[in-house]
Amino acid sequence: xxxxxxxxxxxxxxxxxxxTTVMGVGGAAAASWPLINSMNPSGDVLSNATTEVDLxxxxxGGVHTVAWQGKPVxxxxxxxxxxxxxxxxxQIQPEADEKRVQDPKWLVVVGICTHLGCVPNLxxxxxxxxxxxxxxxxxxxxxxxxxxxxxxxxxxKFVSADKIVIG
Amino acid sequence: xxxxxxxxIDERFPLSHFxxxxxxxxxxxxxxxxxxxxxxxxxxxxxxxxxxxxxAMHYKADINAAxxxxxxxxxxxxxxxLLRYIHSSGASAFFAMIYIHMARTLFYGSYRAPRELLWWxxxxxxxxxxxxxxxxxxxxxxxxxxxxxxxxTNLFRATPFIGDYVVIWLRGDFQVGDATLTRFYALHYLLxxxxxxxVMIHLIAxxxxxxxxxxxxxxKEKDNxxxxxxxxxxxLFGVAVYLMVFSIFVFFIPNTLIEAANxxxxxxxxxxxxxVPEWYFLPFYAxxxxxxxxxxxxxxxxxxxxxxxxLPFLDRSRIPGGARYRPIFRSMFxxxxxNMLVLGYVGAVTVTATTTIVGQVATVIYFGTFMxxxxxxxxxxxxxxxxxxLPTAVQELLNNSADKxx
Numbered sequence: 043x044x045x046x047x048x049x050x051x052x053x054x055x056x057x058x059x060x061x062t063t064v065m066g067v068g069g070a071a072a073a074s075w076p077l078i079n080s081m082n083p084s085g086d087v088l089s090n091a092t093t094e095v096d097l098x099x100x101x102x103g104g105v106h107t108v109a110w111q112g113k114p115v116x117x118x119x120x121x122x123x124x125x126x127x128x129x130x131x132x133q134i135q136p137e138a139d140e141k142r143v144q145d146p147k148w149l150v151v152v153g154i155c156t157h158l159g160c161v162p163n164l165x166x167x168x169x170x171x172x173x174x175x176x177x178x179x180x181x182x183x184x185x186x187x188x189x190x191x192x193x194x195x196x197x198x199k200f201v202s203a204d205k206i207v208i209g
Numbered sequence: 210x211x212x213x214x215x216x217x218i219d220e221r222f223p224l225s226h227f228x229x230x231x232x233x234x235x236x237x238x239x240x241x242x243x244x245x246x247x248x249x250x251x252x253x254x255x256x257x258x259x260x261x262x263x264x265a266m267h268y269k270a271d272i273n274a275a276x277x278x279x280x281x282x283x284x285x286x287x288x289x290x291l292l293r294y295i296h297s298s299g300a301s302a303f304f305a306m307i308y309i310h311m312a313r314t315l316f317y318g319s320y321r322a323p324r325e326l327l328w329w330x331x332x333x334x335x336x337x338x339x340x341x342x343x344x345x346x347x348x349x350x351x352x353x354x355x356x357x358x359x360x361x362t363n364l365f366r367a368t369p370f371i372g373d374y375v376v377i378w379l380r381g382d383f384q385v386g387d388a389t390l391t392r393f394y395a396l397h398y399l400l401x402x403x404x405x406x407x408v409m410i411h412l413i414a415x416x417x418x419x420x421x422x423x424x425x426x427x428x429k430e431k432d433n434x435x436x437x438x439x440x441x442x443x444x445l446f447g448v449a450v451y452l453m454v455f456s457i458f459v460f461f462i463p464n465t466l467i468e469a470a471n472x473x474x475x476x477x478x479x480x481x482x483x484x485v486p487e488w489y490f491l492p493f494y495a496x497x498x499x500x501x502x503x504x505x506x507x508x509x510x511x512x513x514x515x516x517x518x519x520l521p522f523l524d525r526s527r528i529p530g531g532a533r534y535r536p537i538f539r540s541m542f543x544x545x546x547x548n549m550l551v552l553g554y555v556g557a558v559t560v561t562a563t564t565t566i567v568g569q570v571a572t573v574i575y576f577g578t579f580m581x582x583x584x585x586x587x588x589x590x591x592x593x594x595x596x597x598x599l600p601t602a603v604q605e606l607l608n609n610s611a612d613k614x615x
Contacts, residue, residue: 076287076288076291076292077259077260077263077288077292079287079288080263080266080267080286080287080288080289080292081263081266082287084267084281084285084286084287084289085284085285085286085287086281086285087285
């Protein structure tokens with residue numbers, strides 16, 4: 043260990059300093075991960091991540107609101123008339139109705155206005171948001187601002203003909 | 210750019226002055242690894258505060274939710290088990306570091322002039338640490354939590370005349386209840402930041418009187434080396450070793466120091482059959498139990514903690530430092546430590562006739578060590594001077610101080 047190459051060798055010294063710094067910063071970053079991750083949703087919150095909905099109780103033309111991950115989700119049982127009306131593209135964010143539904147009879151959208159997050163109310167034409175007057179049609183597409191986007195379609199699947207699982 | 214920014218700040222705040230002072234703090238070059246434990250205690254303090262803040266984001270201070278919220282932290286919260294085990298093992302680690310730090314101070318006589326105030330601020334820090342640990346222990350709301358808090362708050366019954374009222378006032382209830390839990394939580398969150406402030410005072414005092422050293426001799430300028438890089442690197446090495454040992458506790462044996470009974474939710478109707486405090490309170494608990502009188506026991510226990518503050522007055526030897534040049538002082542130190550372990554053992558076991566006697570003898574030895582110190586230190590000084598075996602440097606120091614008096 044002794045000798046000129048271990049003492050008074052600035053290169054070796056700088057190298058050791060750099061390695062120590064890198065290891066120290068890397069270690070500190072790794073150690074902070076558990077702290078940061080502890081603030082993410084915990085296991086019991088994640089276990090509420092899916093919601094099962096029985097569709098048999100929703101009459102034609104009726105809407106049912108369920109909580110999914112703490113957010114309201116509208117499930118609209120659409121009439122033939124409403125389905126037909128939705129064939130046209132919307133203006134603000136053009137999107138075909140077929141792409142927003144799995145079964146044309148059932149519209150499933152997250153009931154949160156894409157403007158600033160209020161819950162819109164159902165009316166004849168679709169939904170209207172009480173906060174700033176945004177309007178949505180029976181496909182959850184925005185027809186009048188200030189909302190910039192259509193209502194979000196959550197991931198869901200039909201587990202049987204009249205039962206869906208959201209999430 | 211950097212230089213300009215620094216200059217701008219320095220005109221308004223002594224930043225580089227402060228950094229320079231800290232980095233160049235003249236440190237005795239003969240410090241041993243026993244001088245690492247102060248900085249280690251500081252590291253533990255930081256780790257406790259950080260893990261504590263993140264635990265507080267998930268903990269619920271409500272008697273109906275507290276115990277379950279701990280289980281929630283352990284099972285559901287991402288890395289919650291890690292945060293909690295670091296925090297619970299950290300409490301023990303904190304006391305371990307502080308007790309070693311104090312033992313070093315005793316052994317090398319670091320409490321002696323001019324470091325009395327430094328020692329007393331440390332004494333204050335010990336009391337704050339004890340209070341914080343005690344209040345934190347109630348939060349899991351297990352059986353040991355509950356009965357520990359019940360017993361300790363009951364100690365205040367020994368207050369003359371108004372004892373019963375003081376206990377109710379402390380608890381905010383007629384027994385340890387929801388009000389107690391909530392206030393303990395509030396204070397358990399507050400006190401660590403007061404500890405940080407007290408640590409600042411401790412460090413300012415340290416930088417005023419400078420570090421002691423193993424010989425206890427006042428050092429010349431040339432005997433000091435700058436804190437950075439010599440002691441930053443040495444402290445860092447100590448931290449690495451500390452983290453290895455600490456990790457063994459956290460990752461492999463996290464429940465060693467947690468009483469099993471604390472995994473049972475608090476039940477005010479039933480005391481656990483065998484109730485003991487955490488290991489770091491055991492010697493003081495043994496002293497409490499060895500006095501067969503409520504008020505007497507409480508006073509003895511309180512005194513056993515704060516009596517350390519009297520050491521600068523009790524140690525009257527003119528020979529500098531602690532055990533290095535003082536064989537009798539050294540023996541007293543080791544007897545005191547061994548006696549401390551006996552007290553710890555007595556505090557941990559169930560009371561029997563034998564342990565009571567052993568505890569009482571150990572209590573007498575505990576206080577006896579302090580009481581004998583003034584006399585012993587004088588006797589030892591006279592004996593060593595007469596024998597003439599003191600190193601020349603020490604002898605010169607004694608002659609000089611004698612000259613000054615004349």
